[in-house]
Amino acid sequence: MLTVDAKGVFPIAPTPFLADGGIDAASVDRMIDHYVAAGADGCTILGIMGEAPKLDHDEAIGFVARCVARAPKLPFIVGVSAPGFAAMRALSHAAMAKGAAGVMIAPPPSLRTDDQIVT
Numbered sequence: 001m002l003t004v005d006a007k008g009v010f011p012i013a014p015t016p017f018l019a020d021g022g023i024d025a026a027s028v029d030r031m032i033d034h035y036v037a038a039g040a041d042g043c044t045i046l047g048i049m050g051e052a053p054k055l056d057h058d059e060a061i062g063f064v065a066r067c068v069a070r071a072p073k074l075p076f077i078v079g080v081s082a083p084g085f086a087a088m089r090a091l092s093h094a095a096m097a098k099g100a101a102g103v104m105i106a107p108p109p110s111l112r113t114d115d116q117i118v119t
Contacts (some may be wrong), residue, residue: 002075002102008041010077015051015063023055023063032070043067046079048106057087061094068099075101 013035016027035043045067046052046060055063064078078100080091092103107117 002042002077006042006075006101009039010042010044010075011035011040012044012047013067015046015055017051023059023066025066028063028066029070032067032074036071036074040074042075042077042101043071044077044079044104047104048079048081052079052081057091057094060091061098064095064100065098072099077102077104079104079106081106 013031016024016031018024032043046055046063052060064076067076076099078091078095080088080095080103082088082091088105092105095103
């Protein structure tokens, strides 16, 4: 679990894919090994800017499980943004059960002001 003492560099990792659209497991392993060797303090996976929305629930949780298993001492922050609260809740619970240190949720893109986002 992430605490208030967390600090350092948490690179935002891409999700590597194969030509057929499946997750490239060998590239995932090399990527996580690279972050560990480079001295990353943690890692952020399944962010909202790229490929994470292309994964279904099982693929996303499989990716989380693989990353955590590859570097169990590295805290992983998992993006769980989804169109609805039920999907975000399910993804959050599943990611934490697989060993995530925390989750991040982005507000829906239709919200434009700080007051709308906070509400």
